[in-house]
Amino acid sequence: MTVFIGITGGIATGKSTVSHMLKELGYPVVDADLLVREVQRPGEEVYRQIVEKFGGEILLKTGDHRKKLGDIVFTNPEKRRLLNAIVHPAVRRRMREEKERALKEREKALFLDIPLLFESGLFSEVDKVMVVYADEKTQLERLMKRNNLTKEEAYFRIRSQMPIEEKRKRADRVIDNRGPLENTKKQLLEILAEWGISREGPEEARGKKES
Ligand SMILES: CC(C)(COP(=O)(O)OP(=O)(O)OC[C@H]1O[C@@H](n2cnc3c(N)ncnc32)[C@H](O)[C@@H]1O)[C@@H](O)C(=O)NCCC(=O)NCCS
Numbered sequence: 001m002t003v004f005i006g007i008t009g010g011i012a013t014g015k016s017t018v019s020h021m022l023k024e025l026g027y028p029v030v031d032a033d034l035l036v037r038e039v040q041r042p043g044e045e046v047y048r049q050i051v052e053k054f055g056g057e058i059l060l061k062t063g064d065h066r067k068k069l070g071d072i073v074f075t076n077p078e079k080r081r082l083l084n085a086i087v088h089p090a091v092r093r094r095m096r097e098e099k100e101r102a103l104k105e106r107e108k109a110l111f112l113d114i115p116l117l118f119e120s121g122l123f124s125e126v127d128k129v130m131v132v133y134a135d136e137k138t139q140l141e142r143l144m145k146r147n148n149l150t151k152e153e154a155y156f157r158i159r160s161q162m163p164i165e166e167k168r169k170r171a172d173r174v175i176d177n178r179g180p181l182e183n184t185k186k187q188l189l190e191i192l193a194e195w196g197i198s199r200e201g202p203e204e205a206r207g208k209k210e211s
């Protein structure tokens with residue numbers, strides 16, 4: 001049986017960073033943000049519905065709706081709910097396909113990186129949840145820097161999600177990603193060992209061969 005593990009956290013707390021570490025270790029990881037992009041491609045039903053509900057001008061401006069759509073949904077909760085209602089069922093379907101594939105291929109574990117795991121009820125799709133944590137101040141700084149956003153823009157994005165402190169409480173395990181990346185990797189290896197899914201020898205799993 002494959003164990004399905006959800007990776008979540010707040011925006012810019014480090015989910016992709018941890019996913020990258022897992023991929024380097026050879027684990028399969030499904031990225032919900034990529035699935036979102038897939039189902040939003042022209043020709044897809046989700047794309048058609050977005051144009052219908054949000055207007056064709058979203059597409060006409062740049063030939064790509066993402067930036068404009070982001071500006072709308074991160075500042076307007078009603079529009080955000082509308083977009084989520086269009087996109088999330090399709091993402092859930094794609095996720096189930098990925099889970100089926102992992103089961104068929106007898107993978108020991110499949111990681112699913114899902115930013116809105118709790119908000120969108122997708123936690124029912126996974127057996128365990130790992131929350132990648134950074135306090136809100138760190139989150140804000142990293143988000144402003146990575147996306148080149150003003151403080152206000154970054155706050156709007158953070159406030160569009162469940163508070164990170166709340167997510168932390170709901171986790172099976174928390175990875176504290178406030179410190180250097182070696183610390184993050186060490187915690188990750190410890191959790192993998194604890195959950196019996198290490199791909200390394202016991203020494204490496206305890207983070208002793210780092211550097
Ligand atoms: C709003 C959109 C157009 C912004 O696109 P953009 O390329 O700028 O960002 P990207 O998709 O890479 O997402 C970046 C991060 O924003 C956060 N985020 C994205 N959508 C949402 C949302 N609806 N509510 C809260 N946070 C969100 C997540 O932490 C995500 O990791 C896009 O994210 C989207 O269509 N979102 C709706 C689908 C969704 O809920 N995605 C989250 C994964 S299930």
Ligand SMILES: Nc1ncnc2c1ncn2[C@@H]1O[C@H](COP(=O)(O)OP(=O)(O)OP(=O)(O)O)[C@@H](O)[C@H]1O
Nearest residue numbers: 010011012013014015016017142146177179180181
């Ligand atoms: N331990 C760390 N120390 C310093 N910077 C970090 C650390 N972890 C991640 N970062 C940086 O913080 C930013 C956010 O990290 P990352 O992209 O992994 O977050 P995320 O949770 O996947 O974000 P999103 O929700 O937007 O997908 C990136 O620019 C990343 O390089």
